[in-house]
Amino acid sequence: MPSFNFDIGEKERAGSRFLSDVRDELQRALATEKSRRKITQQEIANLLETSRAVINRQIMGLENIGIKRVAEILWAIGWEPYFEARPIPEGENEFIRPAATTPREPDSDNRTARASALDDRKKNEKDKTTSAADLAYAE
């Protein structure tokens, strides 16, 4: 079975997935409160002295949202954030950073990640014999 591993890189993944998790949790909290007491985005915007459009864009992921605003939106609906950091268990970090005492070239993280991504890409290369008719249309 051919497979392709879609990988945007560990650093990018760490950031965007955390953001996605925070947004999902924010949306879950809002949905819960909305069904419980019909709170609207306009009411939240009023409490935060901003516009409904801004709140909507932040909740939907169309606008960058800072951790302060996350806490403010949750405050507006009577919730609070809970955050905990923890070390990644040994062996589960795909890119092992060199020891702090090892001199590193500038941008070495990115180059290592790119080399790793290239290797993955080569692994994914495969001969795809596809029906010309299927593709002619799909293109």
Added chain:
Amino acid sequence: MATPDNISTLTRIRIPLKRGEFDEREFHAMPSLVRFLEEILPGAKTGVVEAAETPAAQMDTLLRKWNSGKPMAYSRAFSNLKPTARGVWEMKTADLRVFGWLWRPKVFIATFAGLADDYKSQDGNPPKESYAEARDRVVWTRDRLGLDPPNFVTGAYNALV
């Protein structure tokens, strides 16, 4: 027996998942979608919505949600195109549109993907492709792929997704 796992035209799309996350749903792609992931997405920029995340990061989020079985918000992340009886579905992010169908519950066959701006009218100009055209492309491909019948499933959202 022709299933997505043994038909050479399709590629299973996987994504690195964290500990505690497992492949709960399947995402298979036609070659044009694989090329989109490899060649177009890495350099794609956010469109008129000016999203905070790059389209590539949006795709990572979308695939992670689908593959790991997380909730897919109906209409915001995953919805069926009208008429729903034709069983064509759209996965979407701020900047991306992915069209395909459900061969079986939790098994999505993605036919092609595009940038959201290509499906919107802008400055009075029509979109590059209409939703009706996108839907017809999916149906055309599905009818010729040769997967075991039934070609697609329909039903209640929670039962399918």
